[in-house]
Amino acid sequence: MNKKFLTVTAIVFSALLASGCGGSSTEGTVVTLANGEQAGVIMTVPQTDETSQTAGESVPETSAVETATSAEDGLVVVQTKTASNDYSFTFLGTVITPGEPCEPVVSALGTTYDYYENTSDVDQSITSKIYAYSDFAIKATPDSTGDYISAVYLNTGNCVTNEGVSFGTPSDTVIAIYGENYTAEGDAIVYRSGNIKLSFYFTNGNVSDIIYEYEPDL
Numbered sequence: 001m002n003k004k005f006l007t008v009t010a011i012v013f014s015a016l017l018a019s020g021c022g023g024s025s026t027e028g029t030v031v032t033l034a035n036g037e038q039a040g041v042i043m044t045v046p047q048t049d050e051t052s053q054t055a056g057e058s059v060p061e062t063s064a065v066e067t068a069t070s071a072e073d074g075l076v077v078v079q080t081k082t083a084s085n086d087y088s089f090t091f092l093g094t095v096i097t098p099g100e101p102c103e104p105v106v107s108a109l110g111t112t113y114d115y116y117e118n119t120s121d122v123d124q125s126i127t128s129k130i131y132a133y134s135d136f137a138i139k140a141t142p143d144s145t146g147d148y149i150s151a152v153y154l155n156t157g158n159c160v161t162n163e164g165v166s167f168g169t170p171s172d173t174v175i176a177i178y179g180e181n182y183t184a185e186g187d188a189i190v191y192r193s194g195n196i197k198l199s200f201y202f203t204n205g206n207v208s209d210i211i212y213e214y215e216p217d218l
Contacts, residue, residue, distance in 0.1 A: 098214035
């Protein structure tokens with residue numbers, strides 16, 4: 001038996017409960033804010049030991065969502081962070097944001113990584129550093145103040161964006177969550193917020209790569 005999870009933003013959560021949207025909700029329905037912005041969709045998640053829960057219990061950390069309450073007919077309402085405002089990736093409680101200093105993040109994540117350096121062909125100075133963890137990698141770039149996070153590469157389905165997207169997520173679900181304000185760049189759709197670029201690559205219509213990048217001001 002499957003349970004349905006409704007991915008919504010905190011803004012619309014209380015409104016959903018007040019309207020009593022339980023048994024009337026259908027698979028694939030797009031949740032829309034009052035201003036017309038798409039906030040998420042109803043999706044079916046196969047029930048496993050992790051997703052089999054009762055009302056009010058929390059979804060495990062690995063799902064990147066938090067169960068707030070249960071509605072009727074097995075529809076579990078969950079909240080995610082509002083998309084498009086702050087493109088950060090969170091791993092085991094450590095927030096990884098492109099453009100921020102790298103050292104505190106690496107220290108918080110521990111020493112279970114492979115380390116690589118890229119150097120200049122001209123003077124052999126270090127141009128970037130790669131901290132490769134089992135499921136993702138951080139690229140750090142030196143500047144006058146120290147190393148900053150210039151990119152984050154999500155490499156496996158164990159990683160989930162703060163908004164709930166992972167490997168295998170359909171493209172229409174990504175757009176429903178992040179909105180229509182994106183650009184198409186090759187095989188990717190790209191969102192930008194300030195100096196942060198978030199790219200989703202697709203294979204057969206499903207997410208196959210996720211990359212966060214920092215774009216310095218010119």
